[in-house]
Amino acid sequence: MGSGFSHGRVNPETGLNSRLEDFEQTLGLCIDRAIADPVDLVIFAGDAFPDATPAPYIHEAFAGQFRRLVAHNIPAVLVVGNHDQYSQGNGGASLNIYRTLAVPGFIVGDHLRTHTLELPKGPLQIITLPWLNQATLLTRQQTEGKTLNEIHQILLQKLEPILEAEIRRLNPEIPAILVGHLMADRANLGAERFLAVGKGFNIPVAFLNRSELDYVALGHVHRHQNLNPSNDPPIIYPGSIERVDFSEEKEAKGYVLINLRKGQADWEFVPLPARAFRTIKIDVSDADEPETAILNEIAQVSITNTVVRLIYKIRPEQTELIDQRALRKALKAAHQASIQAELVSQLSRPRLPELGIGQSLDPMNALDTYLTNREDLQDIALAMRETATELMSQTST
Numbered sequence: 001m002g003s004g005f006s007h008g009r010v011n012p013e014t015g016l017n018s019r020l021e022d023f024e025q026t027l028g029l030c031i032d033r034a035i036a037d038p039v040d041l042v043i044f045a046g047d048a049f050p051d052a053t054p055a056p057y058i059h060e061a062f063a064g065q066f067r068r069l070v071a072h073n074i075p076a077v078l079v080v081g082n083h084d085q086y087s088q089g090n091g092g093a094s095l096n097i098y099r100t101l102a103v104p105g106f107i108v109g110d111h112l113r114t115h116t117l118e119l120p121k122g123p124l125q126i127i128t129l130p131w132l133n134q135a136t137l138l139t140r141q142q143t144e145g146k147t148l149n150e151i152h153q154i155l156l157q158k159l160e161p162i163l164e165a166e167i168r169r170l171n172p173e174i175p176a177i178l179v180g181h182l183m184a185d186r187a188n189l190g191a192e193r194f195l196a197v198g199k200g201f202n203i204p205v206a207f208l209n210r211s212e213l214d215y216v217a218l219g220h221v222h223r224h225q226n227l228n229p230s231n232d233p234p235i236i237y238p239g240s241i242e243r244v245d246f247s248e249e250k251e252a253k254g255y256v257l258i259n260l261r262k263g264q265a266d267w268e269f270v271p272l273p274a275r276a277f278r279t280i281k282i283d284v285s286d287a288d289e290p291e292t293a294i295l296n297e298i299a300q301v302s303i304t305n306t307v308v309r310l311i312y313k314i315r316p317e318q319t320e321l322i323d324q325r326a327l328r329k330a331l332k333a334a335h336q337a338s339i340q341a342e343l344v345s346q347l348s349r350p351r352l353p354e355l356g357i358g359q360s361l362d363p364m365n366a367l368d369t370y371l372t373n374r375e376d377l378q379d380i381a382l383a384m385r386e387t388a389t390e391l392m393s394q395t396s397t
């Protein structure tokens with residue numbers, strides 16, 4: 001909550017960004033279902049806000065929904081994600097306030113440990129695995145002079161025995177789930193790729209694919225997916241409940257409902273009516289009437305209440321043929337719209353005569369010709385030739 005504000009608009013009645021209201025409403029639908037069923041437990045696997053210090057009204061929007069569970073005696077597990085962590089004060093997190101206030105039935109998972117919950121239908125074991133950063137497991141001496149890759153390897157070597165110990169201590173008679181905020185090595189990235197560049201490390205799915213666990217609930221990746229289709233146990237990212245940006249345009253949004261017994265977890269992805277995002281892309285560089293062509297394209301798409309981005313390609317000399325106000329007017333039904341013009345250059349790249357049509361060169365000669373024409377590459381030309389020679393010898397064997 002609190003992200004993607006550029007895709008919203010200010011609601012004149014509340015003064016709030018409409019995207020915050022969207023997220024709050026969609027979260028409300030999840031909580032509605034939890035109360036209506038009712039469920040025995042709600043799991044939230046992290047990243048409540050874009051950072052650990054959200055503005056009070058954003059924090060309130062989240063808390064306002066989760067507190068409804070308390071009124072219905074439904075416990076909740078909140079695991080700390082990378083965006084929830086704060087670097088000051090021993091790595092606190094935006095979600096720790098629920099523990100500080102001792103909200104009844106709320107467990108905050110900011111450490112790797114096992115919690116045993118006494119639920120009305122019986123006990124349940126939960127291993128919480130929050131987002132791990134190098135500061136939590138490694139000292140400065142251990143990381144000094146190491147590359148990021150080496151540090152990630154050391155982190156995994158440290159994590160494996162700790163996780164193994166938690167799994168071995170599980171009572172085999174009691175259902176067990178692991179709730180983790182992590183990047184699994186087989187996961188398909190959604191928007192998180194852009195939100196947390198180079199900050200993390202991948203955890204092998206093999207660490208999680210354990211028969212001692214009945215279900216693995218994951219947060220971090222915004223795209224819904226099951227990393228273990230044989231479901232023994234299911235290893236599932238439910239994904240985000242709303243779209244954060246256009247990279248999630250084509251993803252279904254929802255939550256996961258789990259029916260859990262020892263040795264058996266039946267799960268279902270329940271879609272949510274998240275606000276739609278639509279890209280309208282058109283190349284009008286060859287059109288005589290580019291504006292009409294764009295307007296016709298917009299008319300083909302259902303844009304009402306959606307977040308739209310219009311991307312059109314034109315030649316520089318066509319710019320004056322397009323009236324931005326006409327485009328804006330055509331996009332009026334959208335919840336929010338952005339317009340992006342991409343200029344297409346008519347100049348083709350200068351060709352190297354040596355590589356012209358009719359000439360046939362072997363790859364090494366082609367590379368030599370290319371390098372001869374690229375003065376800016378001279379300092380690495382030798383290395384490129386050596387690497388190319390090596391690659392060519394590999395492909396021929």
Ligand SMILES: [Mn+2]
Pocket residue numbers: 046047081082083181192196219220221
């Ligand atoms: Mn995350």
